């Protein structure tokens with residue numbers, strides 16, 4: 001919960017109002033709050049209330065999610081600012097430029113994957129030797145979890161292995 005001393009109470013909203021204004025389901029708003037992405041405070045009647053600027057935070061979260069930024073990364077970025085901070089244009093530029101760099105990296109990865117899939121379309125060989133998407137001996141899995149095919153280096157993930 002945010003420190004209510006710093007909150008503009010004049011435009012406080014219930015969770016239902018936030019859901020209606022943002023188009024985000026109540027359950028998702030509660031999820032965001034549990035993850036620390038948004039904050040509420042308690043009214044004098046002990047009701048959960050959200051400041052108007054929560055709508056800006058939700059817009060940022062949704063925009064980031066649409067570009068494939070993980071919720072953990074979104075939370076880490078937003079946690080740099082005190083709860084209830086009205087992000088300045090400069091702060092938003094900093095955030096969006098970092099996310100743009102991540103998006104650029106994903107575009108490079110996805111473009112390479114698309115080009116490799118072009119080679120596989122109509123082939124079906126899954127050749128240990130020739131198919132770029134083949135993962136012989138689960139070499140990539142030994143390097144860690146996650147989207148290893150997508151994240152592998154340009155040499156196909158074979159660097160650093162003894163095979």
Ligand code: FES
Pocket residue numbers: 119120123124125126127130131132133
């Ligand atoms: S399936 Fe033949 S090259 Fe990928």
